[in-house]
Amino acid sequence: MTTPVPINRLTAERLAAIPAGTVALRDARSGATRDVALESFSMGRTPVTKAEWDSAFAGNRSLNGNGSRNTPAHPVTWFDAIKWCNQASGAAGLTLAYSVQDRDVVWHLDADGFRLPTEAEWEWSCRAGTTGPRYGELKDIAWTAADQVEGPQQVAGKAPNTFGLFDMIGNVWEWCWDFADTARYGDYRSLRGGGWADPGWSCRASVRRGSAPDAVLEDVGFRVARGAVGTSGEQAAQGWSAVEDWRRAQIRGPLPIGWTPHRELRKP
Numbered sequence: 001m002t003t004p005v006p007i008n009r010l011t012a013e014r015l016a017a018i019p020a021g022t023v024a025l026r027d028a029r030s031g032a033t034r035d036v037a038l039e040s041f042s043m044g045r046t047p048v049t050k051a052e053w054d055s056a057f058a059g060n061r062s063l064n065g066n067g068s069r070n071t072p073a074h075p076v077t078w079f080d081a082i083k084w085c086n087q088a089s090g091a092a093g094l095t096l097a098y099s100v101q102d103r104d105v106v107w108h109l110d111a112d113g114f115r116l117p118t119e120a121e122w123e124w125s126c127r128a129g130t131t132g133p134r135y136g137e138l139k140d141i142a143w144t145a146a147d148q149v150e151g152p153q154q155v156a157g158k159a160p161n162t163f164g165l166f167d168m169i170g171n172v173w174e175w176c177w178d179f180a181d182t183a184r185y186g187d188y189r190s191l192r193g194g195g196w197a198d199p200g201w202s203c204r205a206s207v208r209r210g211s212a213p214d215a216v217l218e219d220v221g222f223r224v225a226r227g228a229v230g231t232s233g234e235q236a237a238q239g240w241s242a243v244e245d246w247r248r249a250q251i252r253g254p255l256p257i258g259w260t261p262h263r264e265l266r267k268p
Contacts, residue, residue, distance in 0.1 A: 014044055014045045014046060014052075015042040015043065015044060015045065015224075015226060016042065016043055016044075016045050016163055016164045016165055017040065017042055018040060018041050018042060018043050018121070018124070018125050018163060019040055020037075020038055020039050020040045021037075021038055021124060022035050022036065022037050022038065023035070023036050023038065023120055023123050023124040023127065023239075024036075025119065025120055025123065025239065026206060028208075029181065029184065036120040036124075036238070036239035038120060038121060038124055038238055038239070039227070039229050039237075039238065040227065041117075041121060041225055041226065041227030041229060041238070042225060042226040042227050043117060043121070043125045043163070043165060043223065043224075043225050043226075044165075044223040044224045044225070045156070045160070045164055045165055045166060046072075046155035046156055046165075046166045046167055046223070047072035047073070047155060047167055047171065047172055047174060047221045047222060047223045048072065048073050048076075048081075048084065048221065048222055048223060048224060049069065049070050049071065049072060049073060049155055050063065050068070050069045050070070050071060050072075050073050051069040051070060052073070052088075053073040053076075053084065054069070055088075055091075056084055056087040056088040056091055057084070057087060063075070063076070068154060070154045070155060071151075071152045071153065071154055071155065072152050072155060072167070072171060072172040072221035073221050073222070074152055074172050074218065074219065074220060074221045075216045075217050075218045075219075075220055075221075076175070076220060076221050076222055077213060077214050077215060077216060077220075078116075078175050078189045078211075078212075078213035078214070078215075079103075079105075079213050079214055081116055081175045081222040082098050082100060082105055082116070083100070084114075084222075085097055085098065085113065085114040085115050085116065085224060086098055086100070086113070086114075088113075088114045088224075089111075089113030089114050090113075092113075092114075094111075094112050094113035094114065094226075095108070095110075095111040095112050095113050096108070096111060096113050097111040097113040097114065097115035098115070103187070103213070107177065108232065109228065109229055109230025109231065109232075109234050109235075109237045110228045110230060110231050110232045110234075111228060112226065112227070112228050113226070114224045114225075114226055115177070115224065115225055115226065116175055116176055116177040116222060116224065116225065117176055117177065117223065117224075117225040117238075118176060118177050118178055118225075118237070118238040118239050118240045119176045119177075119178045119190050119192065119208065119239060119240075120238055120239025120240070121225055121238050121239070122174065122176050122192045122193075122223075123192070123205055123206065125163060125165055125168065126161065126165070126168040126169070126192070126193070126205045127161075127205050128161035128162045128163040128165070129162060130161075130162075130205075132205075133204040133205060133206070134169055134203070134204060134205060135161040135162070135168070135169070135205070136159055136161070138169070138170075138200050138203060140158060140159045141158050141159050141160075141161070141168075141169055141170070142158060142167070142169040142170025142171065142194070142203055143157070143158065143167070143170045143171045143196045144169075144170045144194065144195075144196065144197075144198055144199065144200060144203050145196075145197050145198055145199050145200075146199075146200065147196070149196050151196065151218075152171050152172050152195075152196055152219075152221070153171060153196065155167055155171070158170075167193075168193055168205075169193055169194055169203045169204070169205070170193065170194050170195065170196060170198070170203050171193075171195065171196055171221075172193070172195050172196070172219055172220060172221035173191040173192065173193055173194065173195050173209060173217070173219055173220045173221070174191065174192050174193045174220075174221060174222050174223045175189060175190070175191060175220065175221075175222040176189065176190040176191070176192055177189075177190075177240060178190045178239075178240050179245050179262065180208070180209075180210025180211075181210065181248065182245045182246070182248045182249035182261065182262040182265060183248045183249055183251045183259065183261050183262075184256075184258075184259045184260070184261075185210050185260065186260040186261070186262045187212070187213060187262050187264070187265075188210035188211055188212055188213070189210065189211065189212075189213050190208055190209070190210055191208065191209040191210065191211060191220060192207070192208060192209075193207075194207065195219035195220075196219065197219060198219075235268045242268040243268050245262075245265060246265050246266070246267050246268055249261045249262040249263065249265045
């Protein structure tokens with residue numbers, strides 16, 4: 001049996017410094033576009049691997065997904081990703097980014113521990129200064145349906161973007177911190193990047209998908225961010241706002257078919 005690599009060594013080697021900047025985010029449902037100014041932070045060079053997963057959980061929380069220890073950890077629920085971040089932070093002597101009480105998760109913006117990126121952080125990191133649908137030719141940067149593979153591939157097997165990040169497109173979808181749409185999809189959280197079985201149109205920097213935070217999806221993993229981006233008690237940072245989440249969920253009147261507003265969301 002292979003001995004897990006210490007989590008502090010893995011993460012130190014596999015985080016890239018992401019510069020401050022501004023990214024334009026588009027909401028396909030409303031057609032609106034907003035510019036988000038971001039502070040600098042750090043981002044995982046690859047999705048969290050099975051080896052990193054085992055290192056944080058010391059083999060006590062196994063995964064069912066196929067692949068070698070250098071493939072992305074999968075299938076991983078959003079709640080599992082949150083737990084991994086806290087476990088890895090504790091193992092590395094960092095301040096935990098999250099408080100968890102049942103299904104209620106609070107992000108402490110002043111914490112230096114591992115966390116999920118916001119959607120704005122994810123897209124800024126993915127684009128790495130580019131403005132097109134991808135940061136390179138799809139065949140060169142991503143594992144997708146065009147490769148006809150049967151599962152996730154070892155990380156960093158294709159070309160990185162100019163920030164030094166691999167597999168931002170393709171291989172596995174990656175959880176983000178944000179709710180997908182509190183008016184339409186309840187407590188669903190956002191996913192970005194596309195996976196190994198997705199066609200090219202689904203593997204673009206701006207494409208977003210949502211799923212339940214406890215959903216077990218074979219093509220889903222996660223990538224971590226690090227960096228304090230606010231002060232204790234604040235509830236808005238890096239393109240995310242708890243007030244806006246609550247406001248969107250307050251939709252009233254007859255609802256379109258399939259819409260499930262997040263009625264349980266507390267007012268900030």
